[in-house]
Amino acid sequence: MELTDLLWYAAPVVVLVLLGIVFAYFYNRLYRYSNAADANLGQIRVALKKRLDMIEQLLGAVRGYVQHEREVFERIAEMRGRLFEGGAGEISEIERESRGITGSVMAVAEDYPELRANETVRKLMDAIVSVEDEIARHRYTFNNIVQEFNTMVDTIPSNLIASAIGHEKLEYLQFEEPLEAPEIKVKAEN
DSSP: OOHHHHHHHHHHHHHHHHHHHHHHHHHHHHHHHHHHHHHHHHHHHHHHHHHHHHHHHHHHHTTTTSTTHHHHHHHHHHHHHHTTTSOHHHHHHHHHHHHHHHHHHHHHHHHOHHHHHOHHHHHHHHHHHHHHHHHHHHHHHHHHHHHHHHHHHHSTTHHHHHHHHTOOOOOOOOOOOOOOOOOOOOOOOO
16 A cells, blocks of 8 residues: 555545544533533522522511512512523513612612611611622623623534534523712812
């Protein structure tokens, strides 16, 4: 067997091995991002559950001051039930609803001096703010992972592998956060 005959047999094998390596590389990266997104979404679910639990505790602490208290408890229970069922869109909806409840319960607590002075209420309000910061950090990480994954789904050659194994673009978490204008203090000149 001559060298040219050997090259004719070896070249396709080398090409197939290289294609296999490229396929494995992109396949593993796609699954790495997909799994990271799932894990991060799980952390967001846990943090949202913590927020719902704290809202419920805060609601218990301000009992008697909140109108339609029973309806709020029922909404929290319903959100808690939906929390582990849906994807990113459902979590965004639950986050929006729980943020609204949090705002109204905190507003009630702020309106009454005896509630503001209550140490339990203060600690719960601080804990809710801390959990909201945790949720924001997880959302930031999740959306960065989704961006990387979606870029791979959109670009060559990883998009060929993604479509071959059935991966589709992931949905971003889009929480509605109120935009606050920065407070500007004007110093009066004398």
